[in-house]
Amino acid sequence: MKKSIKIVAPATVANVGCGFDVMGFALPYPNDELVIKLGHHKGVRIHNHTPYPLPNTVMSNCAGRAAHAYLSAIGRKDLGVTIHIHRKIKPGSGIGSSAASAVAAVKGIQLLLGRNDSEQTLLQYCMQGEQAASGAMHADNVAPSLMGGFVLVRSHAPLDVISVPCPTNLFCTLVHPNIEVKTAAARQMIGQSISLRNATAQWGNVGALIAGLYTSNYALIGRAVHDTVAEPLRAQLIPGYRTLKATVMKAGALCCNISGSGPSVFALSTNESTACAIGKVMSHQFQQQNIECRTYVSTIHQQGAAVY
Amino acid sequence: MKKSIKIVAPATVANVGCGFDVMGFALPYPNDELVIKLGHHKGVRIHNHTPYPLPNTVMSNCAGRAAHAYLSAIGRKDLGVTIHIHRKIKPGSGIGSSAASAVAAVKGIQLLLGRNDSEQTLLQYCMQGEQAASGAMHADNVAPSLMGGFVLVRSHAPLDVISVPCPTNLFCTLVHPNIEVKTAAARQMIGQSISLRNATAQWGNVGALIAGLYTSNYALIGRAVHDTVAEPLRAQLIPGYRTLKATVMKAGALCCNISGSGPSVFALSTNESTACAIGKVMSHQFQQQNIECRTYVSTIHQQGAAVY
Numbered sequence: 001m002k003k004s005i006k007i008v009a010p011a012t013v014a015n016v017g018c019g020f021d022v023m024g025f026a027l028p029y030p031n032d033e034l035v036i037k038l039g040h041h042k043g044v045r046i047h048n049h050t051p052y053p054l055p056n057t058v059m060s061n062c063a064g065r066a067a068h069a070y071l072s073a074i075g076r077k078d079l080g081v082t083i084h085i086h087r088k089i090k091p092g093s094g095i096g097s098s099a100a101s102a103v104a105a106v107k108g109i110q111l112l113l114g115r116n117d118s119e120q121t122l123l124q125y126c127m128q129g130e131q132a133a134s135g136a137m138h139a140d141n142v143a144p145s146l147m148g149g150f151v152l153v154r155s156h157a158p159l160d161v162i163s164v165p166c167p168t169n170l171f172c173t174l175v176h177p178n179i180e181v182k183t184a185a186a187r188q189m190i191g192q193s194i195s196l197r198n199a200t201a202q203w204g205n206v207g208a209l210i211a212g213l214y215t216s217n218y219a220l221i222g223r224a225v226h227d228t229v230a231e232p233l234r235a236q237l238i239p240g241y242r243t244l245k246a247t248v249m250k251a252g253a254l255c256c257n258i259s260g261s262g263p264s265v266f267a268l269s270t271n272e273s274t275a276c277a278i279g280k281v282m283s284h285q286f287q288q289q290n291i292e293c294r295t296y297v298s299t300i301h302q303q304g305a306a307v308y
Numbered sequence: 309m310k311k312s313i314k315i316v317a318p319a320t321v322a323n324v325g326c327g328f329d330v331m332g333f334a335l336p337y338p339n340d341e342l343v344i345k346l347g348h349h350k351g352v353r354i355h356n357h358t359p360y361p362l363p364n365t366v367m368s369n370c371a372g373r374a375a376h377a378y379l380s381a382i383g384r385k386d387l388g389v390t391i392h393i394h395r396k397i398k399p400g401s402g403i404g405s406s407a408a409s410a411v412a413a414v415k416g417i418q419l420l421l422g423r424n425d426s427e428q429t430l431l432q433y434c435m436q437g438e439q440a441a442s443g444a445m446h447a448d449n450v451a452p453s454l455m456g457g458f459v460l461v462r463s464h465a466p467l468d469v470i471s472v473p474c475p476t477n478l479f480c481t482l483v484h485p486n487i488e489v490k491t492a493a494a495r496q497m498i499g500q501s502i503s504l505r506n507a508t509a510q511w512g513n514v515g516a517l518i519a520g521l522y523t524s525n526y527a528l529i530g531r532a533v534h535d536t537v538a539e540p541l542r543a544q545l546i547p548g549y550r551t552l553k554a555t556v557m558k559a560g561a562l563c564c565n566i567s568g569s570g571p572s573v574f575a576l577s578t579n580e581s582t583a584c585a586i587g588k589v590m591s592h593q594f595q596q597q598n599i600e601c602r603t604y605v606s607t608i609h610q611q612g613a614a615v616y
Binding site for chain 2: 155190210
């Protein structure tokens with residue numbers, strides 16, 4: 001049995017406009033990097049080597065709780081597991097920072113122990129880990145972070161996730177402005193019920209987005225990434241969001257929407273030069289408001305969590 | 309210009325479980341058969357040759373209102389158009405009887421006049437016709453009746469419909485029990501808002517059904533045809549529905565649900581013998597309750613409204 005492993009789990013864009021809680025895709029960067037070591041102590045320990053003040057008790061830390069859930073389920077709570085968090089997606093960024101930690105921990109332990117649990121099985125423990133941060137059990141970040149690519153969550157109970165193909169020329173521009181949005185608070189904004197009219201529009205768009213991905217119909221993808229449920233409420237959390245979106249669409253994006261519960265914003269386009277131009281537009285918009293930001297341009301990342 | 313045309317428009321199964329107001333597919337039978345004649349009078353006339361007491365004023369009859377809407381839009385209200393309704397899907401059956409009439413009228417007039425309006429354009433007038441019966445403008449019956457096959461309505465305003473492929477071995481068994489369900493009343497049952505939890509489950513299933521259709525994944529299609537919104541409320545409109553569904557699933561169906569707003573019920577399966585066995589089970593269930601019924605077994609009909 002190996003004693004140590006270095007593993008990387010990617011950031012993810014969840015919701016993807018219309019697919020609140022059911023869709024997400026992976027990005028090649030940023031990502032979480034964990035080194036997981038087996039030792040002679042008992043239970044899980046966390047060492048945070050990043051500049052972020054992460055929760056350091058096992059059950060309140062995403063990686064810790066996910067590792068604990070996995071080890072409990074396989075009857076190996078006796079194992080001594082030390083998780084060194086070396087690189088971390090900034091918490092509260094809206095690109096699945098807690099999901100990536102949970103996924104890296106579970107996937108790393110699986111590889112260390114040489115187990116062959118299915119992805120659907122592993123996802124259960126990843127979701128428990130992510131719950132430590134978001135308060136909700138959902139798989140739209142953990143699933144693409146574990147599996148890579150574009151993922152649809154048909155059902156959470158029982159968990160039923162589907163990998164959906166992506167057109168090769170689908171580029172994502174992501175901007176992460178340096179403002180804070182609390183996932184739990186952003187979820188509360190939506191409330192417990194929605195209008196049937198908005199709901200119907202939403203599931204029409206979800207179906208159309210899946211159809212667009214299967215047929216590489218970029219225009220349809222663009223029309224379908226439209227959110228009647230979360231974006232209208234959460235837009236106010238991101239300063240200048242409406243102007244940003246309008247400018248990004250003018251720069252040639254197929255679509256633009258909030259990544260997860262924000263504050264990150266993503267746009268899709270069909271070529272790298274447009275994707276880069278969109279990144280410049282995004283940066284400019286936030287800089288004009290004196291908000292620092294980072295932009296990332298890539299295709300959809302087909303690789304999930306893996307040994308580095 | 310031709311003076312007369314005989315046209316047939318197919319019955320349709322709308323909603324398809326999860327896709328309330330956004331999905332539907334066509335059946336080869338039953339169908340509406342119209343003969344449309346151009347004459348020297350002005351405006352639209354309706355002649356009902358069926359045993360059903362259809363509305364006979366133009367604006368309250370689905371075919372009449374659709375024809376009127378189309379002729380108005382193309383500036384040909386001067387034309388004399390007589391619509392003879394020779395065969396009619398029984399009104400209130402839940403398989404798109406009003407949609408088929410509207411579609412046959414519009415498609416027939418288009419062919420008579422040799423016009424090349426797009427399907428999306430024609431659908432606008434078909435929807436206006438169907439509205440005469442259901443009170444609501446929606447395209448999940450008219451779109452598959454006009455276009456054939458399986459159709460997803462991404463958006464109603466602007467209208468955006470997508471043809472989705474069907475696996476060759478997808479069989480539909482449909483039972484139409486001789487009980488009455490008023491579409492408008494069945495719509496009112498659902499109310500104006502739904503829980504976010506049910507809505508999220510619904511759009512997960514819509515996405516999964518589209519994925520299942522593109523990949524011929526029959527098991528996924530079966531899991532995805534699951535309705536958290538309308539079926540739980542409308543089940544009570546169909547005597548013995550829960551028992552019927554359980555028996556149909558036991559007979560090998562992939563899924564079973566209410567067609568449109570009922571009372572017809574459909575089940576999908578992967579071969580003709582299972583589909584026929586399901587038909588017998590369905591008939592038996594209704595006969596035991598002294599309810600007359602008709603069953604239909606077919607694949608999804610790829611042909612929309614056409615000259616007979």
